[in-house]
Amino acid sequence: xxxxxxxxxxxxxxxxxxxxVAVGMTLVYGVMRILNVAHGSLYxxxxxxxxxxxxxxxxxxxxPLGSFALLLVAALLVGVVMGxxxxxxxxxxxxxxxxxxxxxxxxxxxxxxxxxxxLIWGVEARPAPQPYSLLGTTSVGPLLLNNYDLALIALxxxxxxxxxxxxxxxxxxxxxxxxxxxxxxxxxCGINVRRVFxxxxxxxxxxxxxxxxxxxxxxxxxxxxxVDVIVLAFAVVVIGGLGSIPGALLGAAVIGLSRAAAVHxxxxxxxxxxxxxxxxxxxxxxxxLLGHERLRKV
Amino acid sequence: MTGSPVLEVRRxxxxxxxxxxxxxIDVTIATEExxxxxxxxxxxxxxxxxxxxxxxxxxxxxxRFRGQELVGLPPREITRLGVCRSFQVPQVxxxxxxxxxxxxxxxxxxxGRGAGLSALASRDRVEACAELLSVYRIEAYRDRxxxxxxxxxRKLLDIAMATAREATLLFLDEPTSxxxxxxxxxxxxxxxxxxxxxKATVVFIEHDIDIVERYGRRVLAFHxxxxxxxxxxxxxxxxxxxxxxxxxRRRA
Amino acid sequence: xPARDRTGAALAGAFVVFVAAGxxxxxxxxxxxxxxxxxxxxxxxxxxxxxxxxVSFGQALFFAIGGYAVGLAGLKLRLTDMIVLTVIGVAAAxxxxxxxxxxxxxxxxxxxxxxxxxxxxxxxxLLVKTETLGSTDGFNVPTPTIFGARLSALATRTLLYDxxxxxxxxxxxxxxxxxxTILGRLDTALRDNEVRVEYLGYAPGRVIHVQYVxGAALAGxxxxxxxxxxxxxxxxxxxxxTSGELVFVTILSGTGSVLAPFLGSLVFGLLQTYALxxxxxxxxxxxxxxxxxxxxxxxxxxxxxxxRNRARA
Numbered sequence: 008x009x010x011x012x013x014x015x016x017x018x019x020x021x022x023x024x025x026x027x028v029a030v031g032m033t034l035v036y037g038v039m040r041i042l043n044v045a046h047g048s049l050y051x052x053x054x055x056x057x058x059x060x061x062x063x064x065x066x067x068x069x070x071p072l073g074s075f076a077l078l079l080v081a082a083l084l085v086g087v088v089m090g091x092x093x094x095x096x097x098x099x100x101x102x103x104x105x106x107x108x109x110x111x112x113x114x115x116x117x118x119x120x121x122x123x124x125x126l127i128w129g130v131e132a133r134p135a136p137q138p139y140s141l142l143g144t145t146s147v148g149p150l151l152l153n154n155y156d157l158a159l160i161a162l163x164x165x166x167x168x169x170x171x172x173x174x175x176x177x178x179x180x181x182x183x184x185x186x187x188x189x190x191x192x193x194x195x196c197g198i199n200v201r202r203v204f205x206x207x208x209x210x211x212x213x214x215x216x217x218x219x220x221x222x223x224x225x226x227x228x229x230x231x232x233x234v235d236v237i238v239l240a241f242a243v244v245v246i247g248g249l250g251s252i253p254g255a256l257l258g259a260a261v262i263g264l265s266r267a268a269a270v271h272x273x274x275x276x277x278x279x280x281x282x283x284x285x286x287x288x289x290x291x292x293x294x295x296l297l298g299h300e301r302l303r304k305v
Numbered sequence: 306m307t308g309s310p311v312l313e314v315r316r317x318x319x320x321x322x323x324x325x326x327x328x329x330i331d332v333t334i335a336t337e338e339x340x341x342x343x344x345x346x347x348x349x350x351x352x353x354x355x356x357x358x359x360x361x362x363x364x365x366x367x368x369r370f371r372g373q374e375l376v377g378l379p380p381r382e383i384t385r386l387g388v389c390r391s392f393q394v395p396q397v398x399x400x401x402x403x404x405x406x407x408x409x410x411x412x413x414x415x416x417g418r419g420a421g422l423s424a425l426a427s428r429d430r431v432e433a434c435a436e437l438l439s440v441y442r443i444e445a446y447r448d449r450x451x452x453x454x455x456x457x458x459r460k461l462l463d464i465a466m467a468t469a470r471e472a473t474l475l476f477l478d479e480p481t482s483x484x485x486x487x488x489x490x491x492x493x494x495x496x497x498x499x500x501x502x503x504k505a506t507v508v509f510i511e512h513d514i515d516i517v518e519r520y521g522r523r524v525l526a527f528h529x530x531x532x533x534x535x536x537x538x539x540x541x542x543x544x545x546x547x548x549x550x551x552x553x554r555r556r557a
Numbered sequence: 558x559p560a561r562d563r564t565g566a567a568l569a570g571a572f573v574v575f576v577a578a579g580x581x582x583x584x585x586x587x588x589x590x591x592x593x594x595x596x597x598x599x600x601x602x603x604x605x606x607x608x609x610x611x612v613s614f615g616q617a618l619f620f621a622i623g624g625y626a627v628g629l630a631g632l633k634l635r636l637t638d639m640i641v642l643t644v645i646g647v648a649a650a651x652x653x654x655x656x657x658x659x660x661x662x663x664x665x666x667x668x669x670x671x672x673x674x675x676x677x678x679x680x681x682x683l684l685v686k687t688e689t690l691g692s693t694d695g696f697n698v699p700t701p702t703i704f705g706a707r708l709s710a711l712a713t714r715t716l717l718y719d720x721x722x723x724x725x726x727x728x729x730x731x732x733x734x735x736x737x738t739i740l741g742r743l744d745t746a747l748r749d750n751e752v753r754v755e756y757l758g759y760a761p762g763r764v765i766h767v768q769y770v771x772g773a774a775l776a777g778x779x780x781x782x783x784x785x786x787x788x789x790x791x792x793x794x795x796x797x798x799t800s801g802e803l804v805f806v807t808i809l810s811g812t813g814s815v816l817a818p819f820l821g822s823l824v825f826g827l828l829q830t831y832a833l834x835x836x837x838x839x840x841x842x843x844x845x846x847x848x849x850x851x852x853x854x855x856x857x858x859x860x861x862x863x864x865r866n867r868a869r870a
Contacts, residue, residue: 118845279682
């Protein structure tokens with residue numbers, strides 16, 4: 008019974024992290040049909056920037072709780088700056104080209120950014136554990152939960168909730184949905200698709216960076232961070248359905264819980280389980296659990 | 306009926322949700338007949354061809370080709386049995402040359418298990434295809450990529466590819482659409498002569514009634530998914546209902 | 558046809574030159590050529606798939622299968638003959654490719670890419686947690702022998718080099734012949750108009766299946782050769798970054814000729830050696846910039862630049 012509690016707790020925490028990371032990627036794909044491999048770099052940049060800022064903050068002895076705001080600032084900074092650079096400097100020149108070619112271009116960008124990160128921050132790890140212990144812990148039955156983890160869950164729910172509300176209840180959100188469903192039609196109705204693209208990409212980038220910034224205090228911020236993250240985010244997005252935000256939530260939950268179950272019950276299957284699920288979903292429902300088939304124009 | 310039945314369609318029906326695209330169609334076509342299908346847009350002509358050639362599956366009914374049931378077979382199987390078609394919008398390999406397009410069609414018509422691994426551009430094949438190109442009068446374009454030739458040439462290429470195989474039953478979907486009016490007869494002469502020599506059975510969809518009158522010995526008039534009239538050209542074209550729903554009233 | 562003769566003659570010439578060079582090149586160069594040619598063999602398979610508009614982001618699966626087949630055959634079956642081991646690598650990969658092909662043939666574009674990635678990461682996940690295979694560290698491959706004889710290190714290396722050159726030339730020749738057949742030409746036809754292929758009486762899925770198995774066989778052989786050359790195998794052979802590198806080489810090379818992937822792979826290998834020596838911290842950046850340059854400016858890869866120069870000459 009205790010094991011089940013551990014699995015659920017671990018799973019939900021991991022799922023929250025995965026969701027924050029992956030939701031930006033699926034949003035960008037849904038609107039722009041771009042599978043952005045460089046999303047992993049945004050994550051890494053967010054983590055490194057946050058770690059550096061937090062490090063300086065605590066060195067200067069400022070109020071500890073302010074470091075949380077720093078995490079958000081780091082995410083915004085990285086997301087907006089990198090988002091602008093990527094969209095205006097590269098992606099806008101690739102609109103209309105084959106999807107796979109665009110993926111390769113984002114892969115190239117990822118490679119470049121990996122080295123940029125290394126050049127700026129070097130090869131040693133940048134730990135920033137201070138915020139993690141600030142909030143104390145909570146006891147729930149056999150579990151001793153760190154309140155930071157709980158805050159992460161809350162953040163994921165917040166992102167998901169705000170995202171859902173914004174998409175379905177605001178006009179801007181409806182515009183986004185229109186572009187997701189049919190870009191040409193949306194354009195024909197007078198929607199400025201270029202602007203929608205830019206805004207979407209910025210939001211997606213900020214979310215990716217937020218994933219990194221919010222988890223920087225709990226992980227080892229070191230080389231190769233982006234490489235492992237991107238393929239996990241990819242699995243989440245594929246399972247949930249490319250372009251579906253509720254799908255990202257479902258995908259994150261599925262991966263989070265299966266990984267937690269594997270870690271506690273069958274550790275050899277940890278990595279295997281994730282990709283097994285992804286492959287099975289692709290075989291049985293290629294558009295993902297919550298995605299839908301795009302109608303082919305004949 | 307001139308000979309044994311080649312195509313027997315019984316109670317063929319196709320529903321797209323509430324839309325009845327094919328309504329209880331009954332038709333028998335015999336060997337070496339030349340049949341013309343007419344009807345307004347949306348009457349179900351192309352749907353009929355799509356059903357027979359396997360592009361869509363019927364909601365009910367049967368389609369027998371020389372006694373064999375076609376319903377449920379994929380298009381490639383149906384093609385291999387001897388039912389070929391050309392398309393309203395020519396379906397060609399856009400980046401390959403006109404000659405190559407035809408060579409692929411020719412190459413795929415080879416029977417035999419190892420046929421796929423024979424050379425594409427063997428001398429025999431190049432000759433045979435160059436010959437076929439000149440039959441259709443498009444040999445001047447042989448080395449041009451198919452995307453870069455005039456629409457009419459692409460149309461003829463599409464038909465030539467459909468006829469590369471020794472087809473028993475050939476469906477031509479609007480063979481003269483996209484071809485200049487003054488050339489329509491010339492084109493149809495070529496196509497029909499080539500097919501008559503093969504002793505093929507031909508069914509063509511046409512909007513141009515002059516073409517229908519000249520080449521179609523029998524006419525099927527479609528209307529709202531069903532067959533309105535079926536018989537010799539003169540009879541069908543003179544039928545009052547056909548005049549009302551399909552061809553329009555003739556000037557006196 | 559003149560073009561075909563040129564490729565055959567070029568291959569024959571290259572074969573002779575490379576084998577001869579094997580006796581004179583310093584040992585680091587010999588290793589570089591072996592690894593580059595092996596990589597080129599994998600890329601050759603990717604080139605064929607690319608002509609149909611398909612990109613596999615998981616070719617590392619078969620590459621790793623080839624490598625691990627060699628390792629296991631050496632460990633469990635005590636097989637060390639380099640030719641036998643290469644055949645085993647090819648066979649194992651071909652078997653898996655034939656099986657998976659039934660599934661892969663139904664997918665196109667980005668789904669094909671994603672599913673191929675899925676299978677390769679699945680294998681990686683299996684390898685990385687399997688203690689008996691050394692987990693993340695992998696294990697060493699025993700020195701290969703030839704016809705039962707264990708020769709000196711230098712002789713073994715030279716023979717492995719010759720085997721690789723022969724394999725590369727053979728693969729190139731084989732694929733060149735294949736691309737001249739009806740089935741081979743169907744790849745471009747498929748990309749242009751799948752409906753037409755179906756209506757001419759051929760199953761489009763079969764074309765993809767055949768290509769997939771070819772790619773698997775080539776990758777498996779290359780993996781076997783690489784494992785023997787490096788003397789060590791580990792799960793990174795199956796990681797997505799390996800697949801990424803292979804795709805990179807394919808794009809870099811272009812699809813214009815069966816010689817292109819080998820040219821591209823050698824260029825890549827040289828670049829990698831020099832970059833890792835003089836500028837290791839910007840190696841990935843160089844790769845990324847090169848890839849972007851190709852995508853934006855030279856979509857036909859290096860080979861198309863070569864052809865343009867030749868046309869101008």
